[in-house]
Amino acid sequence: MNHPLSYVEANFDGLVGPTHNYAGLSGGNLASLSNKTKAANPKLAAKEGLKKMKTLHDLGMVQGVIAPLSRPDLGQLRELGFSGTDANVLKNAAKHSPALLAACSSASSMWTANAATVSPSSDTKDGRLHFTPANLVNKFHRSIEHQQTGRILHAMFNDESHFAHHKALPMSNYFGDEGAANHTRLCQNYADHGVGFFVYGERAFDNNAPKPKLYPARQTFEASSAIARTHGLDEHKVVYAQQNPQVIDAGVFHNDVIAVGNRNVLFCHQQAFLNQDSVYQQLTDAMGETLNIIEVPTQQVAISDAISSYLFNSQLLSLPNGETALVVPRECELNPNVNNYLNHLIAESRGIDKLLCFDLKQSMQNGGGPACLRLRVVLSDQERAAMNSSVIMNDTLFETLNQWVERHYRDQVYSQDLIDPSLMTESQTALDELTQLLNLGSVYDFQQIGAVR
Numbered sequence: 134m135n136h137p138l139s140y141v142e143a144n145f146d147g148l149v150g151p152t153h154n155y156a157g158l159s160g161g162n163l164a165s166l167s168n169k170t171k172a173a174n175p176k177l178a179a180k181e182g183l184k185k186m187k188t189l190h191d192l193g194m195v196q197g198v199i200a201p202l203s204r205p206d207l208g209q210l211r212e213l214g215f216s217g218t219d220a221n222v223l224k225n226a227a228k229h230s231p232a233l234l235a236a237c238s239s240a241s242s243m244w245t246a247n248a249a250t251v252s253p254s255s256d257t258k259d260g261r262l263h264f265t266p267a268n269l270v271n272k273f274h275r276s277i278e279h280q281q282t283g284r285i286l287h288a289m290f291n292d293e294s295h296f297a298h299h300k301a302l303p304m305s306n307y308f309g310d311e312g313a314a315n316h317t318r319l320c321q322n323y324a325d326h327g328v329g330f331f332v333y334g335e336r337a338f339d340n341n342a343p344k345p346k347l348y349p350a351r352q353t354f355e356a357s358s359a360i361a362r363t364h365g366l367d368e369h370k371v372v373y374a375q376q377n378p379q380v381i382d383a384g385v386f387h388n389d390v391i392a393v394g395n396r397n398v399l400f401c402h403q404q405a406f407l408n409q410d411s412v413y414q415q416l417t418d419a420m421g422e423t424l425n426i427i428e429v430p431t432q433q434v435a436i437s438d439a440i441s442s443y444l445f446n447s448q449l450l451s452l453p454n455g456e457t458a459l460v461v462p463r464e465c466e467l468n469p470n471v472n473n474y475l476n477h478l479i480a481e482s483r484g485i486d487k488l489l490c491f492d493l494k495q496s497m498q499n500g501g502g503p504a505c506l507r508l509r510v511v512l513s514d515q516e517r518a519a520m521n522s523s524v525i526m527n528d529t530l531f532e533t534l535n536q537w538v539e540r541h542y543r544d545q546v547y548s549q550d551l552i553d554p555s556l557m558t559e560s561q562t563a564l565d566e567l568t569q570l571l572n573l574g575s576v577y578d579f580q581q582i583g584a585v586r
């Protein structure tokens with residue numbers, strides 16, 4: 134037998150945190166900007182996410198959950214010079230800059246595709262599964278995620294003989310890293326030595342290279358290649374591609390808004406990459422086997438339709454029954470061009486057998502679709518046995534987490550509410566309980582002995 138180990142793809146979805154709100158923090162992400170003053174419903178947001186997790190679990194997928202970060206980030210606000218009681222810190226931060234308070238209160242860790250880049254043990258030199266939390270330097274509210282994210286990933290994958298945890302890359306735009314949103318692993322079977330496909334927005338050290346003009350390139354080539362080195366990937370099994378700068382300027386702020394891949398299928402828009410044909414060739418060469426490229430023509434789905442429907446922010450799943458499913462947000466059904474394209478795609482049997490459609494509007498309104506909400510981790514049987522099994526979805530955990538949300542979450546939060554110290558207390562109470570439910574230990578600062586209150 135070629136592969137003595139059996140591997141599966143597990144999806145770890147971010148549980149939406151209690152401070153979910155719309156603050157317009159992400160320039161270049163059209164949904165975030167246009168929904169800035171809307172009321173958010175954290176309770177509904179968390180339940181929408183849990184429903185997706187449960188459905189995938191019911192279909193036989195390995196589904197996990199990643200705990201939200203603790204927000205507001207009081208430690209960050211104190212480092213920035215706000216002092217006194219927690220209530221004073223919130224009040225003074227809001228007086229100084231409501232946007233700063235919103236940034237330190239964002240529930241943006243729900244988009245776990247940005248939590249880290251993950252390389253399975255079948256691809257790495259030392260045979261361990263590697264994680265690098267993304268530095269997310271391009272947006273302040275996201276740049277303050279990586280330390281807590283790293284701690285949570287440690288608490289989930291806590292065995293050095295199987296799991297290697299790296300620090301985030303240097304906190305500089307030269308090494309802007311957005312994690313798995315810009316990384317795809319292609320292979321025939323999960324146990325294979327797969328191809329790491331890294332998509333970057335710009336080469337930071339090359340002033341003459343093409344770059345977007347209007348919106349930032351959040352991922353650099355320098356960051357992607359550093360991760361390929363630190364994870365010990367074989368250079369013959371790594372392909373780099375530059376995202377088309379024009380589509381970044383149209384609002385495609387991550388590669389996972391224009392392309393998704395799984396196993397030997399790459400589903401992408403015709404305008405996704407610079408030198409697209411050469412990218413396909415390099416991928417096919419690195420795979421050494423057939424790559425099924427499903428390219429969506431601009432004529433059928435314009436870039437603006439791809440962005441508003443989030444067609445490519447879909448999950449491509451290999452179901453245990455052998456079918457390939459595309460998990461799309463409801464917005465795809467509601468967009469006539471996209472809906473029409475998808476109906477033909479399924480009818481033509483080009484490698485995607487069925488659609489699974491989810492209501493994720495609470496996340497979508499901040500620019501986060503089905504794929505943003507999950508971090509993929511390809512795991513061997515041994516690694517599954519070694520990890521913290523309390524974070525794996527099952528019928529009981531689904532019930533428990535729904536009840537937990539019901540007990541602790543508000544059904545309406547405006548960004549003006551972030552000043553309210555009781556929202557902070559509610560959030561900390563909820564997360565403290567969650568760490569017990571998920572067996573995470575004391576991963577949050579507020580749980581440390583001597584934490585300033």
Ligand code: SUG
Nearest residue numbers: 156157158159162165246314387505
């Ligand atoms: O980083 N939105 C997130 C959305 C991330 C989507 N992730 C992927 N495509 N993988 C972002 O732009 C908006 C927060 C606000 O405006 O309140 C926000 O952070």
